Amino acid sequence: MSKHQRVGYRRVSSVDQNTVRQLDGIAIDRTFEDKASGKDTNRPALQEAIRYVRDGDTLVVHSMDRLARNTEDLLRLVRELNTKHVSVEFVKERLTFTGSAADPMSDLMMTMLAGVAQFERSMIRERQREGIAIAKANGVYKGGKAKLTAAQVKSLKARVEAGETKTVIAREFGISRETLYQYLKAQ
Template sequence: MAGQRIGYVRVSTLDQNEQRQLEGEVLDRVFTDKASGRDANRPELAELLRSARDGDTVVVHSMDRLARNLDDLRSLVRTLTGKGVRVEFAKEHLVFTGEDSPMANLLLSVMGAFAEFERSVIGERQREGIALAKQRGAYRGRKKSLTPGQAAELQQRAEAGEQKTGLAREYGISRETLYQYLRQPVGSAEAEETAE
């Protein structure tokens, strides 16, 4: 019996369109995380790792959707192929089975390193651009997710024992942003939603 074709999709923000990543792929199941690639502790990725079986194929749009650094990428591919799972990266047209040639392993390392390098360069340019904009007085930072009144109300409700997941959903913020607001002194509105 042939294994399942399982898709893995990761988007960094709630408003990104995850549909396009594996468009046109015929899949039996899809696991979708809405989280930063920096965090290897993603719930859907963990469930994928638990449920993938010998003979299955995991399809990912590109290497940077699975992991943001080379060590995590190699570890995840090794974990999956060690279970007899085939890993396909659609954008790079690469397939890994665990019985890969030295050339395939080199390609994984080189392309993974390039993806990590590209991400670092983008982050560096972004930080430089923000610093220059601040010097010119043109950078005001991201618009706050909540007004000071909403932030105070959020803190009160959380202290009263309301579920944080429900509060985050109600206020339209991520759980990380909620925790940033809760770490602020009462009345402070300095919390800011983190990007990627």
């Protein structure tokens, strides 16, 4: 019979951030790590961790916002893991969810904390939008700098007109297809 494992999951939003602080000093048997936005749960290491954990294991996460950005995703993930008889432990919040029907207070706490975190994130985005609007009104905010030079845009347009694949062109210029389409629209 195999021993139950403590499986760590760490996530940061971008490649230049690091996960060193997350789960520092916590006993973990195996760790999965994503450097991706938490906007949805379609993250490679998270999906791999969910497939990896077994009955009796514990998924250990630094905090609720590292697992999911919204209440609905968080509740669904914890419920799915608990259905597999996998506990979910959130270190920062000092909460562990086992899915036990005998502990309805844990479910209430998770729902409330996830709701507060989602509200907080919405408020941050709202303040950011307000700040940008004020900066634009004062002529301070100019938006992001152009990704391509005028010569590159000319080359890009010529290659598209010659029938090259937009995906390949975008990749070679290091821009998204959406950005490529924006350059094509701007005449």
